Amino acid sequence: MSHEHEQSDELQEELAQTEELACIETDLLLEGIYRKYGFDFRNYLRSSLLRRIYNRMSLDDLPTITSLLNRVLHEPDYFNILLNDFSIKVTEMFRDPEFFYAFRRNVIPLLKDLPEIRIWSAGCATGEEVYSLGILLHEEGLLDRTKLYATDMSEQAIQTAKQGKFPLKRMQSFTKNYMQAGGDKEFSAYYTADHEYAHFHPFMKEHLVFAQHNLATDCSINEFHVILCRNVLIYFDPVLQHRVHGLIHDSLSPSGILALGAKESFLTPFKSRYEVLSATDRIFRKLED
Numbered sequence: 032m033s034h035e036h037e038q039s040d041e042l043q044e045e046l047a048q049t050e051e052l053a054c055i056e057t058d059l060l061l062e063g064i065y066r067k068y069g070f071d072f073r074n075y076l077r078s079s080l081l082r083r084i085y086n087r088m089s090l091d092d093l094p095t096i097t098s099l100l101n102r103v104l105h106e107p108d109y110f111n112i113l114l115n116d117f118s119i120k121v122t123e124m125f126r127d128p129e130f131f132y133a134f135r136r137n138v139i140p141l142l143k144d145l146p147e148i149r150i151w152s153a154g155c156a157t158g159e160e161v162y163s164l165g166i167l168l169h170e171e172g173l174l175d176r177t178k179l180y181a182t183d184m185s186e187q188a189i190q191t192a193k194q195g196k197f198p199l200k201r202m203q204s205f206t207k208n209y210m211q212a213g214g215d216k217e218f219s220a221y222y223t224a225d226h227e228y229a230h231f232h233p234f235m236k237e238h239l240v241f242a243q244h245n246l247a248t249d250c251s252i253n254e255f256h257v258i259l260c261r262n263v264l265i266y267f268d269p270v271l272q273h274r275v276h277g278l279i280h281d282s283l284s285p286s287g288i289l290a291l292g293a294k295e296s297f298l299t300p301f302k303s304r305y306e307v308l309s310a311t312d313r314i315f316r317k318l319e320d
Contacts, residue, residue: 056096057081063104064113070184071247072117074271083116111187118185119266122156123204124197125163127293128211130261133312135213138288139171141316142256148177151255151282153246154263155181158192159205163212164259165235166221170214174238180252182244189241195231202229246275251282258283261313262292269298276301283317290314 057080061073072080084096093099102109125131142148148168152161161181168174183189197205206218222229244252246263258279264272276298279289289305291313297305305315 053081053096056100057084060084060096060100060103063100064110067104068107068110068114069248070114070245074247074268074274075117076266076268079266080117083113087113087116115185115187118156118183118188119154119263120156120185120188121262122159123201123208124159125205125208125212125214126160127261127312128208130290130293130312130314131163131167131208131212133309133314134290135167135171137308137312137314138257139167139173141286141288142173145256146176148173148257149253149255149284150177150179150257151253151259152179152181153244153258153260153279155183155188155192155241156185157188157197158195158241159197160259160261161192161239162195162231162235163209165238166209166214167212168238169235170216177238178240179238180240180242180255182242182252184243184245184247186243189243193236193241195233195236196228197231199224199227199229246278247271251278253282254284255282255287256284257288257290259290260292261290262295264295265292273298280304280317285317285319287317288314289317 057077061080065071065073084099087093088096088099091102093102099113103113150164152164155161158181161179164179165174168177168179181189181192183192202219202222202224209218221235222231224230242252246260247267260275260279264275267275280301283289288308293313295313296302304318306318308314308316
């Protein structure tokens, strides 16, 4: 065997050992978080978590995942920083406008005759989706009899969402999304602006309930006519996806509506428990038992 081949084999063996050690350390980190704080990330996709773990290590100049674990176990405030890192906050108002257009067309008619409407936005991040829903329901004349529940595992994200304010620089793209989603009003009528933020009108908040909720560990919070769980399940492995699908199914009223993200699908046996309202926009209706 040549000297170059020997070096290559040694390098591959060293890389394999490094990966194995990182896997062990990650297992210990996630187990420690679960046992000390009750947040269960053990069935989240590792690739997504590791990006956030390594980013936090880089920011705080920590040499190993074990050193990160040490701070997490001994400093609750530091755990909250990491928890915020783990929270997915990629969102915008009327994100995927075609979905909201389909919601107007396919879901609103099914809600018109209900005396009261309960909607759950699961994994709401900083609230852009639920405020978008509020505007849509207001325009369809349904907001006054609707209660919108918005939950996220991150308390920091929930506190941001409660404020109902978003950077003014984002309003141009939000307005474009709103128009593409079927909005025909002046979007600026829904907020007042200062030099930095757009503040959405208080009447919206009267119908919103924000709460911290962890899909990985927590139980159902109510029975809902509509549940939106969009772009959340893609971060879970099949075991956790199965748990969350069970939670969602149990939380939907008979003939309740479920909206998933564009890249999300059902696991067996849940696929057979819904009919498709819009395949393209991932909108489904629960079949009655």
